[in-house]
Amino acid sequence: MTYTPPTTEQLFVLNHIARMDAMAAHDKFAAATPDMVEAIVTGIGEFAADVYAPLNRVGDTTNPKWDNGKVTMPPGFKDAYKQFVEAGWGSIDGPGEYGGQDLPFTLATVVIEALGSANMGFSLCSILTPGAIHALMAYGTEEQRQTWLPKLITGEWNGTMNLTEPAAGSDVGALRSTAEKVTEGEHAGLYRIKGQKIFITFGEHDLTDNIVHLVLARTLGAPEGTRGISLFLVPKYRLDAGGKPAHSNGVHCASIEHKLGIHGSPTAVMVYGEDEDCLGEIVGDEMGGMRAMFVMMNNARLMIGCQGIQIGERATQQAQRFAAERVQSALAGSPDRNPVTIDQHPDVRRMLWRMRAQTEAARALTYYAAAQIDFGKLGDEAAAMRADILIPLVKAHATDIGCEVASLGVQVHGGMGFIEETGAAQHYRDARIAPIYEGTNGIQAADLVGRKLGMAGGDLVRGLIDDIARGAADFPELQQLADACRAVTDWMVGANTGDRLAGSYPYLTMLATATCGWLMAIQHKAARAALDEGNGDRAFLEAKIVSTRFYLEQIVPAATGLAASALAGDTALEPLPAIA
Secondary structure: OOOOOOOOHHHHHHHHHOOOOHOOOOOOHHOOOHHHHHHHHHHHHHHHHHHHHHHHHHHHOOOOEEEEEEEEEOHHEEEEEEEEHOOHHHHOOOOOHHHOOOOHHHHHHHHHHHHHHHOOOHHHHHHHHHHHHHHHHHHOOOHHHHHHHHHHHOOOOEEEEOOOOOOOOOHHHHOOOOOHHHHHHHOOOOOOEEEEEEEEEEOOOOOOEEEEEEEEEEEEEOOOOHEEEEEEEEEOOOEEOOHHHHHHEEEEEEEEOOOOOOOOEEEEEEEEEEOOOOEEEEEEOOHHHHHHHHHHHHHHHHHHHHHHHHHHHOOOOHHHHHHHHEEEEEEEOOOOOOEEEEHHHHHHHHHHHHHHHHHHHHHHHHHHHHHHHHHHOOOOOHHHHHHHHHHHHHHHHEEEEEEEEHHHHHHHHHHHHHHHHHHHHHHHHHHHOOOOOOOHHHHHHHHHHHHHHHHHHHHHHHHHHHHHHOOOOOHHHHHHHHHHHHHHHHHHHHHHHHHHHOHHHHHHHHHHHHHHHHHHHHHHHHHHHHHHHHHOOOOOOOHHHHHHHOOOOOOOHHHHHHOOOOHOOOOOOOOOOOOO
């Protein structure tokens, strides 16, 4: 299960898709020079390969252990996480006034990709903390920022998101956790939190000396549904006068889940205020929890999309190495009847190129979305709105790609892929959660055709399609898909809710594939130009031309065929017959 950081590929996408040079032209990101970017990408790749990757199989086979409310992580994890904190990898895009490095979020995305490719389950400890940081920056008081951000930014404390409850699932508005304001005594102004949350990633562990939970709850008398929800900061331990964790805060881990994959990540059932007072600080206004939640959620959704790249990269590397060593059968049609390595057989080559092209497409889409967020921070309102459109595409499509690529990785291994010892099965198991958590991919599709398509009467989506069409001049398959996306968009804007939702998933896949196709076309042209000029790694550039051409000629046309499903409407989905 060797892992090699794809540094050259990452730098290529950062330069040609994320446009790091344009970011660095602004004072805010002036430190993101080419030398700095290369140092970060190279450094985190080496760290991930040397420190996190060796623990990937350890976490899968030696799971975190729960005992009387405490969770002990697998051997090696605590030391590895300490190295992560000491190296400053968690602080890349943190605000400088609270100890961060003030570098672009796009570079922080590369850090998360590298750690997750090396060890997806372990990397989840760091994946939600940025959401907590962004929520406090957006809605927290200055006192809250001064108190909590410095150690969240370094990673000395990790942050969690506490949304889901046993009876609520994806219906956040159905939560039953309560928050009662304290009006007298030393804790006046805080809230007593009571309730239970499930599926809390790294809700309990022994890597840090405190955990900062962001918890959604309903204040007393607040209305039902999402309107009545507020957001609270609830630490595992309350702090003493010196800012150190000192006082138990009524936060209890009742159990951790036994899961299909990501075994290195403890997924906790959390109980608040059961045996002792659990005190929380409100973040933002009462009944303003949904606004604050979406700050966390948008960040988390992009980070989960990044997991599609992580699994895709790891599964592709493993499958390609296996196929280059596995000897089986003579090459069909060859006069030489000696068996060859299976990467010479056409169908295996097809699978390997599909794995590589899809992973590269997911990376381009994710980096592009992260870059639009960064340009939005620089005052580019169009980029900020483009990022809003892209979030559901990244979360849903990149994670679908991760599942497909991991499945193909098992297929390339043949029967050995179904055997746990090869590691191919772990990638497949780990990948399967990503389309589910942080808003299922069906919810992403509903968000696209509901809230996102409704922005500016559909013109924001049409603007994306226009950019795709302009970049498709030399690629007829992409032009056909762009035309199909435009036609479906126009229909969706005028359709009723049921019809839009019925076609939402194929529509999302079409639009995401078209966006990926556009970004792959940009890379195709950049690779050709570099080759013509004699610049860069020739082998890498030649492979990039093949992978982008494969994507544009073989993956893009299949997405055009989804138009009929996108336009079928709700009547095509009859109620299912009852099962006797």
